[in-house]
Structures are given as C-alpha cells and as structure tokens.
Amino acid sequence: MTGYPSPDMSDVELVDVLRALADPVRLHVVRLLANGEPRAKALDEWGLDLTKSTMAHHFRILRESGLTNTIVDGRTHAVQLRRAELDERFPGLMASVIGDGRS
Amino acid sequence: MTGYPSPDMSDVELVDVLRALADPVRLHVVRLLANGEPRAKALDEWGLDLTKSTMAHHFRILRESGLTNTIVDGRTHAVQLRRAELDERFPGLMASVIGDGRS
DNA sequence: ATGATTGTTCGACGATCGTCACACAGTTGA
C-alpha cells in the first residue's frame, strides 16, 4: 500500500530539505500538499506544463529529501507531505514555507 | 558606510531565499549571523577552509538573495543578517532555519 | 610614493541540475 522508501526523519538534514524546496516546481508542489492530504501524481493535478519524467524526477527528490511519502495503490501513486514528522524535526519550517499569499 | 546594493525586501522571492540557504557554506554563515550582529568578512571569522574568491561568491549570493547587508568601513567589510525585515516578510523562516542544535 | 592589506571580479574547470524523449515494468480491464 505505501511504497518507495523515504528516509528516517532523524536522518534528514536541513540543508537537503532546503535544497529540495529551492526550486519553483517543487515549492509549488509542496504548497499544494500543505493540508497534509495525499494527492495523485497524475500530471493534471499540479497545473504544471511538464513531462511525466520531469515530474517523476521532482517527486523523487521530494521523497528522498524526506519531505514526502509515496503511497502506491494499484497503478496510481499519490504523494503526501510528512507534515507531523517535519514539524517535529524542523519546527516552524513548513508553516513559514507554505506561508500565505506572498509570492 | 553601508555599501553594495541589497534588493528591497518587497522584491525578495521565497524561492530565491531558499536557494541561497540550500548550500552548506551559506547555511553555516547565516547561522553565525543569527544574532543579528555584523561580522567581518575576514576568512578566519567563519571556520571554513575556502579561498577569498569563493567566500566573496557566497557573500554575494547571500546579499543578492536579500538575506544580508554589506557594511563597508574603510577596507574591511562586514555582513549582517537582515533579520527584522526577513521576519516581517517570511515569518518564522529564519527562526526555523537557524534553529537549535540539530545538525 | 610605495608596499601591504582587504576584498571583488574574471575566466576556467568539473560537478550537479532541470528538462526531455524513449524504453521499461507493473496493474487493470476486456
């Protein structure tokens, strides 16, 4: 049901999380995941004009950095922000990054 | 007295700040600046084994991203974190990035 | 003036990054 390995949060380094967030596409994705709900990886879920392989690349970086989990169900995959764990490891970071309307 | 142009904080984009922070050297520098006090650019102030030109490169990125100011005094320069402005623009971000002891 | 000091800028280099097309693997449904 839940597939693909994500690192233990205790092994996650802040600088790697920041590197994962330091890209417009991935920051956008993380913001759409702010509410903690899983979201399908399907291209039309993200409002981005990128190819499958490019999105797969970004999803991989998000997962390997510790930001997300991948949930596999049949042939569809979903991504979920590891909000609670991230809040414990890096208090305030997600809140400030997800932030409000300021670009 | 205060030299080299820093961007208006209202023009600073979060993704650019994150990109500036997403490097071990610059994250280290920002943490040493956490208290808001200026710090000389002199190499021995940072405990890093890098050349002058490399440090100048990192200081430039920090300044252009909006994270720091440069204070010129004679032939010595100092860097200062724009803490108050950053806190207003991105509440909680600096606090979470500067954080505590977790690597 | 002259030489030492502090820091920037330039050009180069290898490494990493973001993107794509293509081939591949697993799941679903007819």
Added chain:
DNA sequence: TCAACTGTGTGACGATCGTCGAACAATCAT
C-alpha cells in the same frame, strides 16, 4: 492473453553551481 494506462528509470542535452587562481581596485601605514 493482450492492449491500455500509470508511473519509473536511463541517457542525453544545455544551464547553472561551487571552487579556484590570478588580476584588479581601494584603503591604510610608512
């Protein structure tokens, strides 16, 4: 069984990044 579908992996490409040495500019002390 077989075709369609969803997503991953590979290899390539240009662009950006981090680093360095060397040249330069500005300031200070003598």
